[in-house]
Amino acid sequence: MSRAAHNSLADDLLRPVLHSSRAFYITAAILGTIVLCGLSTWFYQIYYGIGVTGDNWPVFWGFHETNFVFWIGISHAGTLISAILRIVNATWRRPVTRCAEVITAFALMIGAMFPLIHLGRPWLAWWLIPYPSERGLWPNYRSPLVWDFFAINTYLLSSLLFLALPAIPDMALIRDRTKGWRRTLYGKLSLGWQGTPKQWHRLESAMHLMALAIIPIAVSVHTIVSFDFSMAVVPMWHSTIFGPYFVAGAIFSGIAALNIVMAVIRKLLHLEKYLQPVHFQNLGKLMLAMSLLWGYFVFNERLVTWYGNTTHEMTALWSTQMGRYSPLFWTMVFCNFILPFPLLTIKRLRSITSTVVASCGVVVGMWIERFLIIVPSLSYKSMPYSWGSYMPRWPEIVILASSFAAMGLLYLLFSKFIPIISIWEMKVGEHPEIQIAAQVQEAEAAGELT
Amino acid sequence: MPHHWGMAVDLDRCTGCEACVVACHAENNIATVGDSEAARGRAMHWIRVERYWEGEFPEVKVKFRPVFCQQCDNAPCEPVCPTYASAHSEEGLNAQIYNRCIGTRYCANACTYNVRFFNFYPPAWEKPLHLQLNPDVSVREGGVMEKCTFCVQRINAAEVAAGMQKRTLMDGEIQPACVQSCTANALVFGDLNDPESAVSKLAESPRGTKLLEELGTKPKVTYLLKESWHESRGA
Amino acid sequence: MDRRDFLKITAASGASATLASCGNPEHSMVRFIPEEELSGGVAVWKPSICPLCPAGCGMLVRVMDGEAEVIRNGKKGTIQMGLAKKLEGNPNHPISQGKLCVRGQAAIQVTYHPDRIIHPLKRSGARGTGPFQEITWDEAMSMLVSQLNGLAASGNQKAAVFLTKPMRDQRQTLISEFSSRFGASVPVTFDPLGDHVLRRANARSFGYDQLPTFDIGRSRYVLSFGADFLGTWNSPVTQSIGYGDMRQGKLQDQPAKRGKFVQFEARMSQTGANADEWIPVNPGTEGVLALGLAHVIMKAGLRKPEAVGAAGSQIAGWPGLADYAPEEVEKRTGVKAERVKRIAKEFANNGPAIAIIGGSPLAHTNGMFGALAVNALNALIGNAGAGNGESPMGFMRQPKPNADQNRHFESFIADAAQNNERVKVLLLHEANPVYGSPPAWRVRETLSKIPFIASFGSFIDETSILADLILPDHSFLESWVDHIAESGDSGPVIGLAPPAMHALHQTRAMPDVLLDASRKLAKPLGPPMPWKSYEEMLKASVEAVDPSKDAWKSAQQLGGVMPPANVSLPAPQTTRGGSPLSYSEPQFDGDAGQFPFHFLPFQSQAFLDGSLAHLPWLQELPDVLTTAMWSSWVELNPQTAARLGIAAGDTIEVSSNHGNLQSPAVISPGIAPNIIAMPMGQGHETFTRFASGRGANPISILAPMTEPETGSLAWAATRVRVAKVQSPSKSKLILFAGSLREHPEDIGR
Numbered sequence A: 001m002s003r004a005a006h007n008s009l010a011d012d013l014l015r016p017v018l019h020s021s022r023a024f025y026i027t028a029a030i031l032g033t034i035v036l037c038g039l040s041t042w043f044y045q046i047y048y049g050i051g052v053t054g055d056n057w058p059v060f061w062g063f064h065e066t067n068f069v070f071w072i073g074i075s076h077a078g079t080l081i082s083a084i085l086r087i088v089n090a091t092w093r094r095p096v097t098r099c100a101e102v103i104t105a106f107a108l109m110i111g112a113m114f115p116l117i118h119l120g121r122p123w124l125a126w127w128l129i130p131y132p133s134e135r136g137l138w139p140n141y142r143s144p145l146v147w148d149f150f151a152i153n154t155y156l157l158s159s160l161l162f163l164a165l166p167a168i169p170d171m172a173l174i175r176d177r178t179k180g181w182r183r184t185l186y187g188k189l190s191l192g193w194q195g196t197p198k199q200w201h202r203l204e205s206a207m208h209l210m211a212l213a214i215i216p217i218a219v220s221v222h223t224i225v226s227f228d229f230s231m232a233v234v235p236m237w238h239s240t241i242f243g244p245y246f247v248a249g250a251i252f253s254g255i256a257a258l259n260i261v262m263a264v265i266r267k268l269l270h271l272e273k274y275l276q277p278v279h280f281q282n283l284g285k286l287m288l289a290m291s292l293l294w295g296y297f298v299f300n301e302r303l304v305t306w307y308g309n310t311t312h313e314m315t316a317l318w319s320t321q322m323g324r325y326s327p328l329f330w331t332m333v334f335c336n337f338i339l340p341f342p343l344l345t346i347k348r349l350r351s352i353t354s355t356v357v358a359s360c361g362v363v364v365g366m367w368i369e370r371f372l373i374i375v376p377s378l379s380y381k382s383m384p385y386s387w388g389s390y391m392p393r394w395p396e397i398v399i400l401a402s403s404f405a406a407m408g409l410l411y412l413l414f415s416k417f418i419p420i421i422s423i424w425e426m427k428v429g430e431h432p433e434i435q436i437a438a439q440v441q442e443a444e445a446a447g448e449l450t
Numbered sequence B: 001m002p003h004h005w006g007m008a009v010d011l012d013r014c015t016g017c018e019a020c021v022v023a024c025h026a027e028n029n030i031a032t033v034g035d036s037e038a039a040r041g042r043a044m045h046w047i048r049v050e051r052y053w054e055g056e057f058p059e060v061k062v063k064f065r066p067v068f069c070q071q072c073d074n075a076p077c078e079p080v081c082p083t084y085a086s087a088h089s090e091e092g093l094n095a096q097i098y099n100r101c102i103g104t105r106y107c108a109n110a111c112t113y114n115v116r117f118f119n120f121y122p123p124a125w126e127k128p129l130h131l132q133l134n135p136d137v138s139v140r141e142g143g144v145m146e147k148c149t150f151c152v153q154r155i156n157a158a159e160v161a162a163g164m165q166k167r168t169l170m171d172g173e174i175q176p177a178c179v180q181s182c183t184a185n186a187l188v189f190g191d192l193n194d195p196e197s198a199v200s201k202l203a204e205s206p207r208g209t210k211l212l213e214e215l216g217t218k219p220k221v222t223y224l225l226k227e228s229w230h231e232s233r234g235a
Numbered sequence C: 001m002d003r004r005d006f007l008k009i010t011a012a013s014g015a016s017a018t019l020a021s022c023g024n025p026e027h028s029m030v031r032f033i034p035e036e037e038l039s040g041g042v043a044v045w046k047p048s049i050c051p052l053c054p055a056g057c058g059m060l061v062r063v064m065d066g067e068a069e070v071i072r073n074g075k076k077g078t079i080q081m082g083l084a085k086k087l088e089g090n091p092n093h094p095i096s097q098g099k100l101c102v103r104g105q106a107a108i109q110v111t112y113h114p115d116r117i118i119h120p121l122k123r124s125g126a127r128g129t130g131p132f133q134e135i136t137w138d139e140a141m142s143m144l145v146s147q148l149n150g151l152a153a154s155g156n157q158k159a160a161v162f163l164t165k166p167m168r169d170q171r172q173t174l175i176s177e178f179s180s181r182f183g184a185s186v187p188v189t190f191d192p193l194g195d196h197v198l199r200r201a202n203a204r205s206f207g208y209d210q211l212p213t214f215d216i217g218r219s220r221y222v223l224s225f226g227a228d229f230l231g232t233w234n235s236p237v238t239q240s241i242g243y244g245d246m247r248q249g250k251l252q253d254q255p256a257k258r259g260k261f262v263q264f265e266a267r268m269s270q271t272g273a274n275a276d277e278w279i280p281v282n283p284g285t286e287g288v289l290a291l292g293l294a295h296v297i298m299k300a301g302l303r304k305p306e307a308v309g310a311a312g313s314q315i316a317g318w319p320g321l322a323d324y325a326p327e328e329v330e331k332r333t334g335v336k337a338e339r340v341k342r343i344a345k346e347f348a349n350n351g352p353a354i355a356i357i358g359g360s361p362l363a364h365t366n367g368m369f370g371a372l373a374v375n376a377l378n379a380l381i382g383n384a385g386a387g388n389g390e391s392p393m394g395f396m397r398q399p400k401p402n403a404d405q406n407r408h409f410e411s412f413i414a415d416a417a418q419n420n421e422r423v424k425v426l427l428l429h430e431a432n433p434v435y436g437s438p439p440a441w442r443v444r445e446t447l448s449k450i451p452f453i454a455s456f457g458s459f460i461d462e463t464s465i466l467a468d469l470i471l472p473d474h475s476f477l478e479s480w481v482d483h484i485a486e487s488g489d490s491g492p493v494i495g496l497a498p499p500a501m502h503a504l505h506q507t508r509a510m511p512d513v514l515l516d517a518s519r520k521l522a523k524p525l526g527p528p529m530p531w532k533s534y535e536e537m538l539k540a541s542v543e544a545v546d547p548s549k550d551a552w553k554s555a556q557q558l559g560g561v562m563p564p565a566n567v568s569l570p571a572p573q574t575t576r577g578g579s580p581l582s583y584s585e586p587q588f589d590g591d592a593g594q595f596p597f598h599f600l601p602f603q604s605q606a607f608l609d610g611s612l613a614h615l616p617w618l619q620e621l622p623d624v625l626t627t628a629m630w631s632s633w634v635e636l637n638p639q640t641a642a643r644l645g646i647a648a649g650d651t652i653e654v655s656s657n658h659g660n661l662q663s664p665a666v667i668s669p670g671i672a673p674n675i676i677a678m679p680m681g682q683g684h685e686t687f688t689r690f691a692s693g694r695g696a697n698p699i700s701i702l703a704p705m706t707e708p709e710t711g712s713l714a715w716a717a718t719r720v721r722v723a724k725v726q727s728p729s730k731s732k733l734i735l736f737a738g739s740l741r742e743h744p745e746d747i748g749r
């Protein structure tokens, strides 16, 4: 490959950072408006009270908590997948990793908003923070919500690091290629990156360590989120399977989200050359595997409940199989299983479009899954007199919609900030014979790669 | 030994009169939420009289069961609360400390008895209904969880009074509002650590059961089952 | 003593000092700056009496200091005053014995109601449309007095008449005395749901024109014919206390043999829900059933018919009761012959036993027969003619002969409607006949013709909205209160209490307004009223019963003049006689083909006849059987509902010959297939923000059927048809509970 080709790769990938089209501004404005609507709705909710939602006695949790679990689940696409792919050194990962890591960062930020949004007195949320006060008022370390606080913050921090580290060389690239404020800004952000072998070496080892560390963190985060439910003696919540079940679901929905995001940026940023069918195919295979695993957990969970046949659990179970919540349940089964299965298995049907269709199904299906974990169980707790039901009201729907818009908006803005495909990793990828990035740089510098 | 407050509910006495329900509202500043909020399932009744139909017409029976916080000794609502707003007191009460509640509603989900109620909106008393409010009980603000406290303000007052008179509390001296009002004397309150108290004795009754005991919550309320009538039995 | 205790003690003495004074609040100055610091948290308990139903439970009021916004002498300000905080039963009072029913617990909201009338009002728009204008008490008094003067000047004093709710206090005496001295007509009592039939039957059977008292706690077998004695009927608090003891003995005592309770009724009431056996009976055949039981008892030789005395002689065919063999009874009542036999024997063999009749069985055209039959059954079992205190039923001693001298509303309104009686001035006191009367009585039209109506009520309701002048009364907590109990104890029980708190608003006590008016009349009353104030009148009444020196003082402290302990309950007498009555089929309004269902309105646990629908606690109280809040509903049997294609919560239309109404359906396993039942209380057009425009009023479709001997409204004698409404105008059924059953078979499916 020629040097020109290299420059064209960098040009292609840097173009979105350096130039913004009208379409970008329009999209950003639309998404921004939706996000603003969501924020105003949140302030409306704070002003008037949680009463503006559909929450009630006994269904004290509804859309907000569903969104929380959903977005934390989505966040598992990125960092976790990219870490695994890095460790197993799957070369096709190269154009995918950053796309994925960005999803993680923003999905976590959005997800972490919901514990605040759902509070009755959100202005007191800081009471969850442990700090030494003279009254000795610590948070309750026995509460899974406090565990959430730690888990999510740890994951968010490490994911940001995981995203930031491999971005350094690209920021240095921008620094080198621009003038004016960009040069200053990226100069600061690239932390004095010169691409010396020592720096390359350190980056590589740091990434390796981070990849190793972030896998258990990611697994633990959704396990802990699952503890929010499984630690309570609520029918169908109190289950030992919830940890892996939630993690599997999280990765499942995360891959789906990644597919969709990749397809969108591929079109919008004209990255067809870099995000190729093979990437979608491979991620599709992974998603298929997760679909099977997820399906197994759902079946297992339900079989054990059914076989155990305790009154209270059966009530909650039947409400999703044949009762009030069954339309949602069967929609979920369709979206998460029946739809993706043929699309991802039958060779003839496999394409980018079909993977995206399947992924859209999975995202919807996994949102419903989170809803079905929370709401039916609360509707049918152990005292039949206090059974109830739940219907969302407009503030919850607006906030849900705006969480998706926020994802889009943040993503869009991010793509203006750092190339959404890692340029240096792509370069390494194009020269599989050179395994170490440092060597690429050296070779490039020596003009060997012409 | 500290007190360990408990209750007994004699289902053979309870008539479903619901005097206890309104008494609790009056004593504990529980807000009425109005029709549209009640329709959303947000009415707050710290004590409710559950009614279960059994059988079909004409062989139909009704079971009444007053349900309020069971003051679980192993309360599922406590560990989940991130701010210790739902906490255990030395006297075995599940205290709800309104000041500390940030409104996660987690405790209400965890409570197997569904006896926790949330102020979805700031409660309001149309003037001058507010003049009825009991100054011994804090008025909760919007976004705060609340529930039966075993009328802790009455317990505290009695303990202060007994302390001032340098004597111990007598059995039956403390009457939570529902117990005080119960027309059929179906509710009995007292110290489970005092083996001679009426409630301790009732807790030993062969008719005694606990609600959802199998879940391991260790409730402190004993329900004495309804008996059936036998012509030959008794005096 | 630590600092905390010291604070408590000083606070306690401060509070009792501020609470000690009880003067004439409307004349007191506004203290804009409180002299003392507020000392919340220290309570004083003061006696009072529950005004919400005729039982008259004695209560204690917890009074604590607080700040209230008031208007005094035209100025707005905040004063520190003793405020009622909580009502509890008065343990010294033999009727309440320290307890109050659900309504009594809520009575405090009457005082603090946001829609209370807080100053005198003069009508300022077309009559009945609502606009009123604030006036001063001076103006109000002169309006009232000039109306009365006008009548006196034309010698037409008879054209003035008082219309009141049933009262058992000295206000009643005061109104009668005023009426007779002024020359007004005999005061009229509005009490269409009252137990006149039973009183009359008791007079015939037992020599007491009075409601009976039951010692349920001592009874081992209780048979109730439709009486909601644990909820709304007679003296529910006393009866509920007794019921608890009947089940499990007095608290702390060794439990006695557990008593049995059998309820006969077509729709399960709160009381019936507690029965060991709940047995549906065809409406209007309760008397047949009672005599069927008597038949079996006599035939089996379990009791001798001779012991029955007068009670038996009221029944044609007594003692043989040949027409009431169990098989015959089964045909009429629907209760299986075998069951009749078994229950009769259990009843006779498990004394002490009582039979109670109340509620809808008395509200049929043949209600008198039912009452006499149950009385005979009680007599047969040995409850009459026993020594005082031996029988588990009896009639409470009264301080003076218990005679109802007022005129009943039924006859008054009939005369007024036909202009046989030309009323010029109507003085309305806490009665709401426009809401509570069947449409055929044409109450609104008739009252609207009266040139001047003055109301003493505290709320604008369907009747008081017709008033030209409103002279708002104090609430019971702000007034001197008294009550003479009719039943519930051996008696006599005279409840009495001074005001528990100062008046909150610019209201005046009705008796004092009346006394004031009597002094202001142009032509002085015949002999002037002998009392200067109601307080004085009450003092005189207490001294008449108990002349001892501290009687008055102790009555105020105790909350009344209580009977000495261990007085036995006077047993029913067996000395009187009367002409025997035989069974007649109940008559129903409406053709059975066109109107296939019996319509059974019932007094609601929360609102009784509807007079309490304005209290938010009671509105939000889940009805114990249906768990409905803030709504009205129609109950029907699951089979009936299935046949008519009605699902729970559907709006249905209930129609009689006299009107129709719409309400959501509640499908209940506790109601016979041929019955449509509906609670009273909702359906107010005008009755505060909490009750207005909510639900439907079953009385609005009742037929004007009557029980012939007393002329009382037979409110259970209307037939109806029901149909599902496709497009409901308004329908809201708000339920508290999620599930009807503890182990639903169709869980979630």
Ligand SMILES: Nc1nc2c(c(=O)[nH]1)N[C@H]1C(S)=C(S)[C@@H](COP(=O)(O)OP(=O)(O)OC[C@H]3O[C@@H](n4cnc5c(=O)[nH]c(N)nc54)[C@H](O)[C@@H]3O)O[C@H]1N2
Pocket: A127, A132, A133, A134, A135, A137, A138, A139, A140, B083, B084, B099, B100
């Ligand atoms: N776990 C738990 N959480 C709770 C509660 C609980 O009981 N348990 N209670 C809740 C309640 S009711 C409250 S009010 C909050 C209180 O929560 P905080 O307001 O956090 O109360 P503190 O921690 O006592 O005080 C805050 C800080 O103020 C500092 N400080 C003290 N004096 C001054 C001063 O003069 N100036 C300045 N600038 N700082 C000062 C103290 O050193 C301390 O670090 O906690 C709530 N959260």
Ligand SMILES: Nc1nc2c(c(=O)[nH]1)N[C@H]1C(S)=C(S)[C@@H](COP(=O)(O)OP(=O)(O)OC[C@H]3O[C@@H](n4cnc5c(=O)[nH]c(N)nc54)[C@H](O)[C@@H]3O)O[C@H]1N2
Pocket: A135, B089, B094, B095, B096, B097, B099, B137, B138, B149, B152, B153, B156
């Ligand atoms: N030394 C010291 N004093 C302080 C403070 C401090 O930090 N240090 N903080 C100040 C602040 S910010 C606050 S908010 C106040 C808090 O002061 P308080 O409100 O007095 O707080 P607690 O002592 O936690 O609770 C008071 C009583 O409420 C009772 N209680 C427990 N559970 C319940 C319940 O469910 N219902 C009812 N009705 N009562 C219950 C308990 O018996 C307890 O004794 O303290 C203030 N005073």
Ligand code: SF4
Pocket: B068, B069, B070, B071, B072, B075, B076, B077, B078, B094, B110, B111, B112, B113, B114, B115, B116, B147, B217
């Ligand atoms: S009954 Fe519910 S609220 Fe009460 S202690 Fe138990 S878990 Fe907590």
Ligand code: SF4
Pocket: B080, B081, B082, B083, B084, B085, B086, B100, B101, B102, B103, B104, B105, B106, B107, B108, B144, B145
């Ligand atoms: S709602 Fe309040 S009491 Fe309940 S868990 Fe949350 S903070 Fe604790």
Ligand code: SF4
Pocket: B023, B024, B027, B028, B046, B047, B068, B069, B147, B148, B149, B150, B151, B176, B177, B178, B179
């Ligand atoms: S103990 Fe007190 S707070 Fe609890 S239900 Fe009874 S009255 Fe209400």
Ligand code: SF4
Pocket: B013, B014, B015, B016, B017, B018, B019, B020, B021, B049, B066, B181, B182, B183, B184, B185, B186, B187
């Ligand atoms: S007051 Fe007593 S008898 Fe009445 S419903 Fe409550 S517990 Fe039952």
Ligand code: SF4
Pocket: C050, C051, C052, C053, C054, C055, C056, C057, C099, C100, C101, C102, C103, C104, C105, C235, C236, C237
């Ligand atoms: S029975 Fe209830 S409503 Fe009637 S007087 Fe007694 S407390 Fe009041």
Ligand SMILES: [Mo]
Pocket: B099
């Ligand atoms: Mo505080």
